[in-house]
Amino acid sequence: MTAASTMTPGGLIAHMALVEADWLAVTTAGEGYGPPWEGVDVDAEPDWSR
Secondary structure, eight states: OOOOOOOOHHHHHHHHHHHHHIIIIIIITOOOOOTTGGGOOTTTOTTTTO
């Protein structure tokens, strides 16, 4: 049995968009995250994507 997730569909989409931005812009092109991700402090606000 697995536990219910607290992630919403919107949170999942935001997470996928961040991963895509990380892969394409940061990892591949060597650029910064850019808006809207540059203003997110995930360490201070871990639930930002919900």
